[in-house]
Amino acid sequence: MPQRADARRNYARILAVAQDEVAAHGADASLEQIARVAGVGSATVRRHFPTRHALLTAVSRHRIEALCARAEELAGAENGRAALLEWMDEVVAYCVDARGLAEAIAYDGDIHENSCSAALEEAARPLLRDGAVAHGVTVADLIALAVGVVMATSHHPEPLRQSRHLFRLAAAGFSPGDLDGRSSV
Structure with a gap:
């Protein structure tokens, strides 16, 4: 009705x-x-x-849907790495804004058990094209990294600034190439 x-x-x-x-x-x-x-x-x-849980779930779902839509918008960008980093910056901002809800994007053993994470992973998968990240890096890896950075900076006087700084620092480490440091070229 x-x-x-x-x-x-x-x-x-x-x-x-x-x-x-x-x-x-x-x-x-x-x-x-x-x-x-x-x-x-x-x-x-x-x-x-x-319930409080129902309200918090709706808040999270609304933001997750917006992040999924943004990933779809950025998927056609000419520079895949720049698009991915722009999207991840928005994921980090979401995690900071959603203090206490960051776990809603984290996974419990398997990222597919969490529908929010699964939706983000599906929407952002096209952003991992054209050497945007090292071989083997997944959207789940990047989300876990973002959640970890946000949790680590939750008591910082400027958590958004610090989270963005640390994520960008980590991003320099997931540049194209193998995870063991050898270039994939």
């Missing part, structure tokens, strides 16, 4: 506010604060998102 227009607006407003609150306060963002800022009652938040 389709939602009424006001229900759709409330859902969108709650989701937008939740994204901002998670970016500001992490996964422990207050549901009451989200309701207040969204201009709705707590019952309205709970009607759309019956």
Whole structure:
């Protein structure tokens, strides 16, 4: 059954506010604060998102969908490595903004067990073309690296700046060539 227009607006407003609150306060963002800022009652938040987990999952899913769409946009870029690095910069920013949700992109043993990671891997696979990375490097590897960097910098005074710096430093290490340092040329 389709939602009424006001229900759709409330859902969108709650989701937008939740994204901002998670970016500001992490996964422990207050549901009451989200309701207040969204201009709705707590019952309205709970009607759309019956649990904190449901709300956090929706926040994550929305951002993951945006990252997947961005990967598809960049897939046709002339410079595959530059496109991949641009996309990974956005993944790092997402992980920083989604403090406490970074694990939503991390994998538990097998990246395919996590649908968010699987969606990102599928969407970004075309970015690994034309020698953009060393032979054998996968999107899963890059996501795990991004999540690790973000987790390592979570207490830094400027976590986004530091995460981007460290990821770019690591990127210099996954330049085209074999992982053991031999050139693939």
